[in-house]
Amino acid sequence: MHYREFCPNSFLKNYVQCYFVCETDTAVFTQDKVFATGFIEVMFNLGADGPQQLINGDLITQPDVQLWGQTIQPFTFTSFGKHSMLGIRFFTHTAACFFNERIEEFNDQVIDFKDIGGKEIALLHSKLWEAKSIDQRIELIEEFLLRRLSLFLNKYTRLALVNSIMHDLCKDDFFENINSVASRYGVSSRYLQKIFLNYSGLSPNLFTKIARFQKSIQLVAVKNSSLTTIAHQCGYFDQSHFIKDFKFFTGSTPSQFSPESSTDLFVTLYN
Incomplete structure (x- = not known):
């Protein structure tokens, strides 16, 4: 397996952790255990073989464009094929800025992204397939992300607040309860819980x-x-x-x- 990561442009770097490519040279059988990472990802299949998942002994064709929500419960994803995937990995609290749907609705699910994005996603996938280089593909993805961001960003005006709270929660010496954190930021604990869920799909x-x-x-x-x-x-x-x-x-x-x-x-x- 070959794996590479690419940095987003200067504006999107506050929303996208990275773009990534995952490829195999030949068709392989993969039994992969998936655990909680705290991230939401979108993956585009750009290989000659469509992604197939092994379910109860049968190979089931999977969506060409997949939205992976927050994984909480572990599961095993068994697949077969020659893989060539291009992915977008959002930060924990930023994927919500690109969707009209409530982000927690995606938890513990792998969703056909075309069911959400419709013709726009189908067209993007087609353009990515035709693109000749990774630079061209990233440019197409960033044009798409910037369009989505312009549509939904006004719904998410507390991004900086959630970012600061997440930074505090990740500190090694953090031992406060949620009430004291909320008080320090001048909000109620109920409001803090609400915006945390809205942005990340997770409770604090x-x-x-x-x-x-x-x-x-x-x-x-x-x-x-x-x-x-x-x-x-x-x-x-x-x-x-x-x-x-x-x-x-x-x-x-x-x-x-x-x-x-x-x-x-x-x-x-x-x-």
Whole structure:
């Protein structure tokens, strides 16, 4: 598998974490475990073979353009084919700025993006297919994103506030409860919960758990630290809380976990 990331332009860099390309040289059978990352992604299939998922022994053709919502519950995505995917990875709280739909409606789903975007998405996919270079493809994607942003951005005027709160929640020494955070920003805890859900599809508590989990899973994968040390480094109250959260997000305990099962984790560790 070949994986590359590309930076967005200066304006979109506040909304898009990266664009990425994931390709294989030949048709491969892939059994990939998908865990919570905190990100929402859109993926365009640009390969000669359409994406196919293996379900109950049958290969089922998948949408050419997929919207991956926030993954909370782990699942296994089994596929076959020669892959050539071009993706957009949004920050946790920015995908909402490009959609009219409530972002939490996408949680734990892989959706046909053409069902949401209609002819515009079908036309974009066709243009991406015909484009001769990755630079041309990124230019097409950015033109599309800027059009979407102009349509919906006025609905999301508290982006800077949510960004600041997320930054605080990710700090290693963060131990405040949500009421004190809301008070510090001059809003009610109920309002904070509401805007957090509107922008990210997650509650503040769930976002914090995913952020801790993402840090812990990388430490578990490299196998250089004890579980007690990892729990402490990632801000868990104790080892038992760490193991409980880890099992919730992966379906296995840290000692049973196999990092090779996840493409996302492989990419994070080796690229």
